[in-house]
Structure formats: structure tokens, C-alpha cells
Amino acid sequence: MSAQRWEGMLSRFGELTVAVVGDSCLDVWLDGPAKGLAREGVVPVIKVQEEAYAPGGGANAARGVAALGGRVRFVSVVGDDEEGRQARRLLLAQGVPDDLVVTADDRRTVAKRRLTCRGQLVARFDSGDVDRLSAQTEERVVAAVRQAVEGADAVLAADYACGLFTPRVREELARAARAQGALLVVDAHDVRDWAGLQPDVVTPDAEEIELVLDLDEKTAFTKDRLGFLEAASARLRAVSGAGAVVATLDRDGALVLPRDGAPWHVPTEPVAAAVGAGAGDAFAAALVLSLAAGAQIPDAAQVGCAASGVVVRRPGTPVCRAVDLRAALQHAAPLHLGRERLAALVEDARALGKRVVFTNGCFDVLHAGHVAYLDAARRLGDLLIVGVNGDESVRRLKGPDRPVNGVEDRVAVLAGLSAVDSVVVFDGDSPTDLLQVIRPDVYAKGGDYTEDMLREAPLVRELGGEVRIVDYVEDRSTSELLRRVRRGATSDEQA
Numbered sequence: 001m002s003a004q005r006w007e008g009m010l011s012r013f014g015e016l017t018v019a020v021v022g023d024s025c026l027d028v029w030l031d032g033p034a035k036g037l038a039r040e041g042v043v044p045v046i047k048v049q050e051e052a053y054a055p056g057g058g059a060n061a062a063r064g065v066a067a068l069g070g071r072v073r074f075v076s077v078v079g080d081d082e083e084g085r086q087a088r089r090l091l092l093a094q095g096v097p098d099d100l101v102v103t104a105d106d107r108r109t110v111a112k113r114r115l116t117c118r119g120q121l122v123a124r125f126d127s128g129d130v131d132r133l134s135a136q137t138e139e140r141v142v143a144a145v146r147q148a149v150e151g152a153d154a155v156l157a158a159d160y161a162c163g164l165f166t167p168r169v170r171e172e173l174a175r176a177a178r179a180q181g182a183l184l185v186v187d188a189h190d191v192r193d194w195a196g197l198q199p200d201v202v203t204p205d206a207e208e209i210e211l212v213l214d215l216d217e218k219t220a221f222t223k224d225r226l227g228f229l230e231a232a233s234a235r236l237r238a239v240s241g242a243g244a245v246v247a248t249l250d251r252d253g254a255l256v257l258p259r260d261g262a263p264w265h266v267p268t269e270p271v272a273a274a275v276g277a278g279a280g281d282a283f284a285a286a287l288v289l290s291l292a293a294g295a296q297i298p299d300a301a302q303v304g305c306a307a308s309g310v311v312v313r314r315p316g317t318p319v320c321r322a323v324d325l326r327a328a329l330q331h332a333a334p335l336h337l338g339r340e341r342l343a344a345l346v347e348d349a350r351a352l353g354k355r356v357v358f359t360n361g362c363f364d365v366l367h368a369g370h371v372a373y374l375d376a377a378r379r380l381g382d383l384l385i386v387g388v389n390g391d392e393s394v395r396r397l398k399g400p401d402r403p404v405n406g407v408e409d410r411v412a413v414l415a416g417l418s419a420v421d422s423v424v425v426f427d428g429d430s431p432t433d434l435l436q437v438i439r440p441d442v443y444a445k446g447g448d449y450t451e452d453m454l455r456e457a458p459l460v461r462e463l464g465g466e467v468r469i470v471d472y473v474e475d476r477s478t479s480e481l482l483r484r485v486r487r488g489a490t491s492d493e494q495a
Contacts, residue, residue: 006329009303010322012293013069018285019148019182020065021173022058022158023165024076024101025110025128026083026090027277027317029053034117046117054317055087056112058158059096060278061187064285064307065156066095067319073148075100077137077164079128083109094319100144104137110162114277119315130162133169142172149176154292156284157199159188170197183291186242187284195241201297202242203284203304206249212239225249226265233257246301248283248308254301264298267412268305279308282320303329342385342424346438349383358440360387360431362394363410364403369446371417376470377444378419386420387434390427397429430456439463447471 032049055063062074074096078084080103087109088098110128114121133141141164149155155177159165174197177184186199190211194202206225210218221228229236229247236245236257245257253268286307290300306328307320320328349356357380363370378384388410394403403410411423426434435443435456443460447469451457457467 006303007326009290009293009295009299010069010326010329013289013322014071016153016289016292017071017073017151018065018288018292019073019075019145019152019155020058020062020158021075021145021148021155021164021169022061023110023160023162024055024059024078024084024087025057025112025160025162026087027054027056027060028111028113029116029316030113031116031119044117044122046115046122048115052316053086053090055090055094055096056277056317057110057160057162058164058281059087059091060317060319061156061158061281061285062091062096063094063319064278064282065289067321068285068289068307068325069322070285070289072096073100073152074098075102075141075144075148077102077104077107077133077141079103079107079109080105081109083111083128100148102137102140102144104134106134106137107163112277116315128162132163133166138166138168141169145169145173146176149173149180149182152180152182154183154185154288155180156288157184157186157188157194158281158284159186159190159193161189165193170194174199183288185284185288185291186240187280191240191242195239198241198243200243201246201287201291202240202244203246203248203280203287204240205247205280209236209247212236225252226255229255229257230263233263244297246287246297246304248280248304254283254305256297256301258297264301265408266298266301266305267408268309278317278319279312282311283308286320286325342422342434343437345383345385345422354383355381355441356438357381357384357442357444358387358431358435358438359384359444360389360426360434361446362389362398362403363414364394364398364405366410366413371419373444373446373470374414374417374419377442377468378421380442380444380468380470383421384419385422385424385438385440386414387431388414388423388425389429390425393427393429432456432459435459435463440465442466442468444468444470 029052030048032047034044035047036045038045058076062072065072078087078101088101091098107129112126115123157173184199185201186194187203188194189208191202191204192212213221243259247255254266256264283304287300287304290303307325310320310324310328311318346356357377359377391403391407407425414420414423443465449469451467460467
């Protein structure tokens with residue numbers, strides 16, 4: 001998605017109403033230096049110098065929607081205690097109304113207290129009630145759910161397994177969302193609890209995925225999380241009952257498993273995370289707003305990854321604000337595209353009078369020749385789309401020992417170049433199908449080709465485009481580079 005489309009989507013957040021229904025807790029952070037070991041046992045003595053408080057759990061997801069500019073209605077339960085009152089005060093101060101938060105005098109508010117030593121987690125101790133709601137409290141929550149969902153554009157269920165989501169509450173929430181025609185996104189501790197209610201999207205993390213796996217599957221998942229999930233996508237959708245599964249996988253980004261079509265991997269930049277909480281809440285808040293604003297699921301997942309990337313770098317229980325998200329998306333690499341998204345991108349560009357340039361190749365080991373040729377191609381128009389041969393296609397064209405780099409790595413490197421606007425993967429040996437979708441104004445190739453060598457050239461001209469051969473950087477070739485590397489390796493072995 002281009003910067004203009006990101007901005008167009010983000011600008012809609014303020015028009016959207018999201019009903020967030022979720023378990024509430026109070027997050028407490030205590031931090032200070034260590035003074036040595038306690039006399040009573042081999043444990044550090046921490047001199048607490050800083051205390052911080054924040055609404056946690058589903059309340060943090062509601063904060064996330066408000067911080068991104070969305071209108072939020074929040075349904076939850078707290079106890080008639082100081083922790084509950086403090087959580088409500090904090091919610092109000094951060095733009096989340098508390099009129100649909102039920103106070104139950106027979107429950108204690110869940111509190112999660114974390115003790116850190118100069119940012120390093122030492123201990124966490126929890127308190128509060130997580131058992132099922134009483135019948136009276138359940139009735140009040142059901143009434144609040146109906147009120148919250150009426151007129152909402154989307155519904156986010158933040159199920160932390162703390163007792164709020166009784167079967168009746170879940171059923172009423174799903175029924176109300178369907179009656180309203182609102183999108184239902186479920187961020188649940190155990191997606192199996194929601195299977196019969198058919199949510200539109202579920203967002204399990206790695207630990208929550210492991211809950212539904214047997215021992216052998218857990219072993220396979222640990223070895224290759226992305227590969228396992230792609231192979232098991234139909235089963236995961238069946239287990240959760242969802243139209244789509246968006247798996248959040250920390251350092252591996254997110255994997256979108258849609259009802260129809262191939263899985264989509266949304267990479268993210270690994271970070272040395274602070275001791276903090278709330279990355280999943282930030283992801284869910286950004287995802288649900290993006291989907292409600294009309295984004296397709298892969299784009300919405302990229303927005304979610306950008307939001308969680310902001311949060312995971314910060315201590316405590318922070319939120320991602322709209323300004324933070326805009327800054328993060330400015331540096332986000334474009335996703336490689338499917339045919340429908342590609343057609344929409346080109347249509348938008350043409351509506352703005354932009355000149356579309358297309359080129360393609362294996363781009364196995366990116367070198368200076370590639371960079372120069374892509375820069376030259378980009379100067380031929382306003383939007384450069386790069387087609388990349390899939391791994392099987394590269395093997396057919398280059399031999400059984402290629403590619404050196406898999407398609408995900410090749411896409412990630414290309415997407416990081418300033419000249420490249422979008423990347424699309426194709427599996428054939430020729431980009432004929434892509435050319436028919438894109439209908440480029442310019443089809444560009446490097447100077448090691450002539451137009452007579454390009455079997456796609458007649459199709460480009462038939463579609464109304466022109467073929468341009470850009471300057472070739474001498475002595476720059478992936479095959480020659482690999483030959484030099486292999487000769488060097490052989491010489492070292494002989495020496």
C-alpha cells in the first residue's frame with residue numbers, strides 16, 4: 001500500500017466506532033535498583049523508586065483504539081475496590097468512556113503487579129477474581145453488550161480468560177454483531193471457545209496456537225512456525241471457526257491465513273524488546289480499525305505489526321498513538337501483492353494520472369547492477385512494480401542450486417529499496433499474467449537484454465505500453481558473482 005493509501009485509511013479511523021468487549025485488569029509497574037540480597041532468602045532487595053499504573057487486558061485494547069483516533073465503547077467488569085476505581089479513572093483520562101463498565105460488588109478487580117530492576121523483570125504477582133460471572137452480573141454485561149454493539153462499525157472481543165466471557169456473553173456478542181452487520185474480531189486466550197460463533201477474524205499468538213496442537217504438532221511448529229501454519233491453515237480456521245486467522249508470531253511478524261487464497265506473511269523488524277506488555281492489544285486495535293476502514297487483511301495485519309512494533313519498544317503498558325503509527329508506516333516495506341490487490345493498486349495510480357512502470361526478474365543476490373537498473377526504471381514513471389520469480393521458477397530458469405535466497409528474503413530486500421513501490425511474486429517463467437493485470441505504461445528491462453529477446457514485448461505493445469531497455473552496469477551479474485564466490489571457496493579448501 002502506498003503512503004497515500006496508508007494516509008487515506010488512517011484518516012478514516014476518526015469516523016469509526018468500535019465496540020471493545022474485554023476482561024479488565026490494572027497493570028502496576030514497580031521499578032528501582034537492587035540493594036543486594038535479602039537476609040530472609042537468596043532474593044534481591046529492590047528499592048522501588050518508580051511506580052506506574054495502566055489499564056491492562058481488554059482495557060488496554062480499548063485504550064489502543066482511542067489512541068489511534070477511533071470512537072470506542074468499552075464493556076467490561078471491575079470489582080467495587082480501589083483497583084477497579086483506579087482502572088476506571090485511568091480509562092476516562094485516556095479517552096475511553098466507562099459508562100458500560102459494570103461494577104460487581106461480588107468480585108475483586110484483577111491486578112497484575114510487575115517488579116523490575118532497572119527494566120529487568122524480577123517478579124510478577126497477580127490478584128483478583130477470574131471465575132465465572134454471577135448470574136446478576138452476567139445479565140448487566142449482556143445489556144451493556146447490546147448497547148455497545150448497536151451502531152458500531154466493528155466489534156473487538158479481548159478474551160483474557162478472566163471470567164467475563166461466559167457462553168451467554170459470547171453468544172450475545174456474536175448475535176449482536178451479526179444483526180448489526182459489524183465485523184467481529186476475536187483476540188482470545190483459547191480460540192476454541194469461539195468456534196461455534198464464526199467470528200470474522202481471530203488473532204492468536206504463538207502460545208495460544210500451541211494450546212490447540214498435540215505434542216507432535218507442537219514439535220513441528222517449534223521447528224518451522226511459518227511453514228507449519230501455512231500447511232495447517234485449513235485446520236486452524238476449522239478449530240477457531242473463523243473466516244480468517246491472523247497469527248501473531250513476535251519476531252516472525254504475522255501470518256494471514258484467509259478463507260480463500262494463499263497465506264500471506266507480514267514480516268516485521270525484530271527488536272530487543274523492553275519488559276513491557278500490550279503489543280497484542282496494540283496489534284488487535286490497529287487491525288480492527290484498519291479492517292473497518294476498508295483495508296484488506298494483509299494490509300490491516302501490516303498496520304497491526306507496525307503498531308505492536310511501536311509498543312514493544314517501550315516499557316510498561318503503553319499504547320500506539322496515531323502519530324506513532326504514521327511514523328512507523330512511513331518506514332514499513334510494501335507487502336508483496338496478490339492479483340486483486342495489485343489490480344486495485346494500479347487502478348488507484350491511474351485514477352491519479354500516474355505512469356505505471358513494471359519490471360521483473362529473479363533478483364537472487366541483489367547487487368549494484370540491480371540497484372542501478374531499478375533506479376533507472378523508476379525514473380521512467382511514477383510507480384514501479386517489481387515482479388519476482390518464485391523459488392520453483394528460479395530453479396527452472398537458473399538450475400537446481402538456485403535460488404540462493406528464498407522468495408521471502410528476496411522480496412524483503414527489494415521492498416526496502418526506495419525506488420520500488422510494490423513487489424509481486426509470480427510462479428511462471430514469464431510474467432505474462434501480471435502484464436495483463438497491470439497493463440503497464442512502461443515495461444523496463446536491464447541493458448543485458450534487447451527487445452527482440454523479450455517474448456513479452458508484443459503483449460506489452462498490444463496492451464498499449466512501451467518497452468524500454470535501461471542502462472546496464474558492466475561486470476555486474478548474480479551468476480558471475482556466485483562463480484567468484486565458489487572459486488574462492490574452492491581455492492581456500494585447496495590451500
